[in-house]
Amino acid sequence: MGQTEFEPWNDPQAKPLIQFRGVTKRFGDFTAIDNQSFDIFEQEFFALLGPSGCGKTTMMRMLAGFETPTEGTILLGGQDIAPIPPNRRAVNMMFQSYALFPHLTVWENIAFGLKRDRLDKESIKARVAEMLKLTRLEQFASRKPHQISGGQRQRVALARSLAKAPKLLLLDEPLGALDAKLRQDTQFELMDIQEKTGTTFVIVTHDQEEAMTVASRVAVMDHGRIVQADTPARIYEQPNSVYVADFIGEVTIIDGTATPEGDGYEITHAEGLPPLFVKTDKSFARGQACHLAIRPEKVAISAEKPDGRRNMLRGRILDIAYLGNISTYLVELPNGKIVKAQTANTRRLANRPFTWEDEVWLSWSDTAAVLLEG
Template sequence: MAKSLGPVKRSFAPWTNPAEKPFIRFENVTKRFGPYTAVKNLTLDIYEREFFSLLGPSGCGKTTLMRMLAGFEEPTEGRILLQGKDLSGVPPYRRPTNMMFQSYALFPHMSVARNIAFGLEQDNLPKAEIEARVAEMLKLVKLEEFARRKPNQLSGGQRQRVALARSLAKRPKVLLLDEPLGALDRKLREETQFELMDIQQTLGLTFLIVTHDQEEAMTVSDRIAVMDKGELMQVATPAEIYEAPNSRYVADFIGDINIVEGTYAGEGPTPQFSRIACEGFEALVAHPCTAAPGSQVAFAIRPEKIRITRDAPAEIAVNMLQGEVLDIAYLGDFSVFIIELADGRTFRAAQANVSRLVDRPMTYGDQVFLSWPADAGLVLTR
């Protein structure tokens, strides 16, 4: 496996192998609704057994892309291939895909077992095979004891698992999940994300999920496609998206980040370093910049990579700012400090609450110093 940036959850990276053929391919796909273009000349490869996320704000085209794969919409231009076969003209019910909708769409008058069996009965499978498949799905989603209950007798999380079991019962090659966890509370959503990952790896299926929840995409995905206005902005692993965003848009969309406009002032001590001249300070960044000296660029740094202290760090001439604590958000596991600089700009710094008691906690109005190592920041050229 190729060397990756940040942690990976499994030894799985077929996209790094040029000889590996994609399982799903969107090839120069455009989708128009009248004068509105929802997807613009998009090409994307997804690999077998991959847990892939389409991430972006409302209206970015992610659901339209999924609906075209499912067969509910047809591309205006371009092709969608599954295992090398063009899906043009193939109706949804003949595609080896199944879709789990945000609303779950369970039949209220049917039991859990009948809901799961519905698609199998429509396919006229033998009764014994249906019963075996339903029992298998109930065990997979840990709902064996709820087989006879109706949907209104279940919690939101249990209904979500019934919908998942029904989607998986027909053994599709690709499971499409449209905002599947949006109706769950935060804690249950987090638990269910890990359950989805376990089920996906147990079954060895390809999962494609549409979400606007960054945390959800970062948790479950092998790779993420960040979309905006019908276009792909970046396709990469969660760690690469977070630690090495390729643009201001991706950096700002994923997590919290401080972005300061500046100019590229040339190389640092070696060609592997870049100097960024920002208003009021100079940043030294431990990676080369592709822009020409004097070009407009941006310096970006995540709040958790900034050290916040009352006293000035020793022997630091760059990568340091001074300001006043303007606001504090205590979030339990960490605290976020909003620091106001002399010119009125604000910076965010995050500090882990590793100890329950702090002798001299920082508070509102304190004068503090912000500092960071050269490998903590980023240069963004677009």
């Protein structure tokens, strides 16, 4: 599902599957969710992203029916779900621990919920076969959970959760127990399965890369509020606050004051250093405090002074992080500020132009940085 064809949130006619309306959740004096209203659409892969304690799990537990809102309503398909007990909701939840039955085979684990719903034998058989095929577990059907790998157990839990064809599947840190390489493979599998089934997925994660990889939209949370909910590309390229810019990916934040100049703003940021320039459609008052957020891959690093760029800073290489395909340079400006620059490693190590302590020039285009309010 390319981003171009699937954007129901931009369609005023599209009816959301889930609607949060002024939802607040308090535990005693503590406000876990603070008056939130937002929509999730059918067939979306929606990620709730944020640090521990930001409220993302509470949000999910309310959808599952393990918690009820203190104020406000949650609608599923236009119906208030508060009075509906968890087992009667068209919602299933996959737990971080997978919660598989150790004494049952993979086949029996997947069939468990269908048997409880008293489906006939043939229907159960057909549905389990379909789920085994979807999650590529056919050859493991007769094994017990302890006889298969962590990644396979994860797929069994997914197959079991999808067997009852829920309208909504909730995934709580589903890849937390997997190692890095397996996590990456499983992320693509999840996207593939979500697309094939058309089920709406809501994933809770604190892993920004995971959220950015799998989701159609990411909701970045802080202290019980969604700070920004948007496509991964927009969250990365057009964060609406320093918090979001800083939370997602690598970034350098330069504090300064804005002065209107032509089609953008000049940013005075340090005594004795030339001002920076940024094009933006946001409006700032003269002398207003602001923050310039610049991604390291948008910062060019060169030995010679670059021509024809308004944004140029001289500095010294303090540190180099070598990550195989890319190198990140930490460059210290004369005022002690550190700016990150990133280059793709197209040459072998021995032929790289820069090393520690080198004096270098950093530069970027007028549209590369994002100007955020102070």
